[in-house]
Amino acid sequence: MGIRYNITMDWSGENTLRYSRNLLVEELGERGQERLFGSSVLVVGAGGLGSPALLYLAAAGIGRIGVIDFDRLEITNLNRQVIHPYASLGRWKADSAADTLRAFRPDLAVEAYPRALKAENAVALFRQYDAVVDACDNFPTKYLCNDAAVVARRPLVHAGVLRFGGQLLVVVPGQGPCLRCLIPEIPPRKDAPGCSEAGIVGAAAGIVGAWQAMEAIKLLAGIGPSAKGRLLTVDALAGEATRLAVARDPSCPSCGDRPRIAEPLSPADYLQERSCNA
Amino acid sequence: MEIVLNGETRAVGEGATVSSLLEELSLPPTRVAVERNRVIVRKTEYGATELAAGDRLEIVTFVGGG
Numbered sequence: 001m002g003i004r005y006n007i008t009m010d011w012s013g014e015n016t017l018r019y020s021r022n023l024l025v026e027e028l029g030e031r032g033q034e035r036l037f038g039s040s041v042l043v044v045g046a047g048g049l050g051s052p053a054l055l056y057l058a059a060a061g062i063g064r065i066g067v068i069d070f071d072r073l074e075i076t077n078l079n080r081q082v083i084h085p086y087a088s089l090g091r092w093k094a095d096s097a098a099d100t101l102r103a104f105r106p107d108l109a110v111e112a113y114p115r116a117l118k119a120e121n122a123v124a125l126f127r128q129y130d131a132v133v134d135a136c137d138n139f140p141t142k143y144l145c146n147d148a149a150v151v152a153r154r155p156l157v158h159a160g161v162l163r164f165g166g167q168l169l170v171v172v173p174g175q176g177p178c179l180r181c182l183i184p185e186i187p188p189r190k191d192a193p194g195c196s197e198a199g200i201v202g203a204a205a206g207i208v209g210a211w212q213a214m215e216a217i218k219l220l221a222g223i224g225p226s227a228k229g230r231l232l233t234v235d236a237l238a239g240e241a242t243r244l245a246v247a248r249d250p251s252c253p254s255c256g257d258r259p260r261i262a263e264p265l266s267p268a269d270y271l272q273e274r275s276c277n278a
Numbered sequence: 279m280e281i282v283l284n285g286e287t288r289a290v291g292e293g294a295t296v297s298s299l300l301e302e303l304s305l306p307p308t309r310v311a312v313e314r315n316r317v318i319v320r321k322t323e324y325g326a327t328e329l330a331a332g333d334r335l336e337i338v339t340f341v342g343g344g
Contacts, residue, residue, distance in 0.1 A: 047344050048343070049344045050344070134344075137342070137344035138344075139342045142340070142342065160340055160342050160344060161343045166343070167340060167341045182311045182338070182340075183311050183338075183340060184308045185306075185309055187309055187342070192342040193342070193343075194342055195343040200343055244316070246318050249321065249322075251321070
C-alpha cells in the first residue's frame with residue numbers, strides 16, 4: 001500500500017515526552033511513532049464522528065491532517081461535536097476544528113477545506129493524503145468517499161452512527177471489499193434517517209469516531225490486523241460490538257474486476273432517490 | 279417452515295430462497311446485504327441459496343449518520 005513516510009520525526013525537545021506513552025506500547029514504539037509523524041490523513045466531516053477522530057489522530061502524532069466540511073456550526077451539533085467550542089457557533093466547522101487542532105498541537109500541519117466533497121474534487125483531494133476517514137453524515141457522500149478511495153487507491157475508514165451505535169468498515173482498495181461490495185446502491189432517503197431525524201447520543205459517536213482513529217492509526221503505523229473485510233457493529237445500548245466477515249465482490253460496480261465507476265467520477269452517481277420505488 | 283429474520287420468527291414456503299424472501303419483503307437486492315447464519319451471502323448466490331428451517335437471517339443496511 002502506498003503509505004508515504006515523508007516527514008522526519010523531530011525527537012528533540014518535548015516530543016519524546018509528548019509521545020512517551022505511545023512509545024511504551026510495544027507494537028507501536030519508535031518505528032510506529034515515526035511513521036505516524038510522517039503520515040497524513042484526511043477526515044471528511046467535522047461532526048459527531050469527525051470530532052473524536054480528529055482529536056485522537058492529532059493526539060497520536062499524525063504529521064498532517066486535512067479536514068473537509070461544508071457546514072457551519074449549529075447549536076444542535078453540540079451534544080456530540082466535541083471538537084468545537086461554544087464560541088464557534090456560526091463558523092465553518094472545518095475552520096473551527098482546525099483551530100482546535102492547532103491549539104492542541106502547535107506543530108501539526110492542518111489543512112481546512114470549508115467546502116463540500118464532490119465527485120469533481122474528491123479523487124484529487126484523496127491523492128494528497130495517505131488515508132481517509134469517512135466521518136460524514138449522509139449516504140451520497142459516504143459512497144463518494146468509497147469510490148474516490150478506490151479510484152485514488154487510498155485506504156478508507158468508513159463509519160456511520162445513529163442513536164446508540166454505528167458501524168465501521170475499513171476499505172483497503174485491492175486488498176478487501178468496499179461499501180459497494182456489500183450494498184451496491186446508495187440507500188434511498190426514506191430508508192436512511194440521519195442524526196437530525198433519528199437522534200444520536202454523543203457518546204455513541206465518540207466510541208465509533210475514536211474507533212475510526214484507532215483503525216487509521218493502525219493502518220498508518222503499519223501495525224496489527226486492520227478491520228478490513230469485517231463490518232463492525234457497535235450497539236452501545238446493549239453494550240455489544242459484533243463483527244461480520246465481508247468478502248470482495250468481483251462484480252462490484254466500484255472495486256470489481258470490471259468496475260462501472262471509474263475516473264472521472266460522475267456527479268450523477270451521488271444523487272439520492274427520495275423514494276424506494278426504483 | 280420457520281426461519282428467524284432480524285431476530286423474529288417468520289414462516290416461509292418450502293423452496294424459499296434469499297431472492298424470493300427479498301421479493302416478499304419488497305427489498306431490492308442492490309439496497310441491502312443479507313447475512314445467513316453469520317455469513318454474508320454473495321449477491322450472485324441469492325437465487326440459488328435455499329433457506330432451511332431454523333436459518334437465522336439478518337438484513338444488513340448501512341448506518342448513515344455522522
